[in-house]
Amino acid sequence: MKKLSARRRHPLAALVVLIFALAATGGLYAAFSPAGEAQADTAEHSIAVEEGMKLYAVGCSSCHGTGGQGTEAGPSLVGVGAAAVDFQVATGRMPMQNPGPQAPNKPAVYNDAETAQLAAYIASLGPGPSVPEPGQYDPAEGNSARGGELFRTNCAQCHNFTGQGGPLTHGKYAPNLHDVEPKQIYQAMLTGPQNMPEYPDGIMPEQEKRDIIAWLAAVNSSEAPNHGGFSLGGYGPVSEGLFAWTFGIGVLIVASVWVGAHTAKARKS
Incomplete structure (x- = not known):
């Protein structure tokens, strides 16, 4: 007992116990961890990157360079992340058909599997935002009232009050957000495509x-009521001011003419 007590008081006793605990923990993790699944995921990811590199060489390298470093015709893709690729390719904005101030939304050239492969390859070039999970952009998990406040503060200057879109400078424009998938809206906010x-x-x-996505889903729903009356396209004070000026002032002019005509008749009689 005296020998055991002396060993416990030895200065290296705590270090020996710590090393033993770490070794035991590592052994248990190695024994019970799903090594086969991890290896399978790694192999599948490597295949996706390889296939994505082939697709990139054919459809993207002419503008963005052979290694994604960018050229005069297209920006560098190093570090943009998988989310930016998924947004641009899934919405058909990339590859562009013709050079212009802005890439328009059009039918996608690549299917879902090919888009994922391209995203995997670009993600391998440098760290960047990954493709979001469904729970991250689920409108049901958002607060539409709070989202309306956020949208009017951060987005309405370009997209108008209900996401109807609008023109910008030099031939650019903010696209209409009606019927845009929540995943694409989330990725656009995350990666800032083009002018955003x-x-x-x-x-x-x-x-x-999520709150902003919930607001757009609510305000653009076919069942959403117009508490303010005629929506005038949902463009906000510009269209409302034009309506008031054109029709309001027109009504006042007609009323003035009518009053003047009847006043003149009354004086003659």
Whole structure:
């Protein structure tokens, strides 16, 4: 007992116990971890990257360079992440048919599997935002009232009050957000395509992005009521001011003419 007590008081006793605990933990993890699944996932990812590199060489390298470093015809793709690729390719904006101030939304050239392969290859070039999971952009998990406030503060200047879109400078425009998939809206906020600013989670948290998506889903729903009457396209004060000026002033002019005509008749009689 005295020998055991002396060993416990030895200065290296705590270090020996710590090393033993770490070794035991590592052994148990190695014994019970799903090594086969991890290896399978790694192999599948490597295949996706390889196939994506082939697709990239044929359809993208002429503008973005053989290694994604960019050229005069297209920006660098190093570090843009899989989310940016998924958005641009799935919406048909890339590859562009013709050079112009903005890539329009059009039918996609690549299917879902090919889009995922391209995204995997570009993600391998440098770290960037990954493709979001369904729970991250589910409108049911958002607060539409709060989303309306956020949208009017951050987005309405370009997309108008209900996401109807609008023109920008030099032939650019903010697209209409009606019938746009929640995943694409989330990815656009996350990556900032073309003229749009980026809203990473450090600037706009995940929940706020969901709130904005919930607002757009609610306000663009076919069942959404117009509490203010005739929506005038949902463009906000510009269309409302034009309506008031054209029809309001017109009514006042007609009323003035009518009053003047009847006043003149009354004086003659």
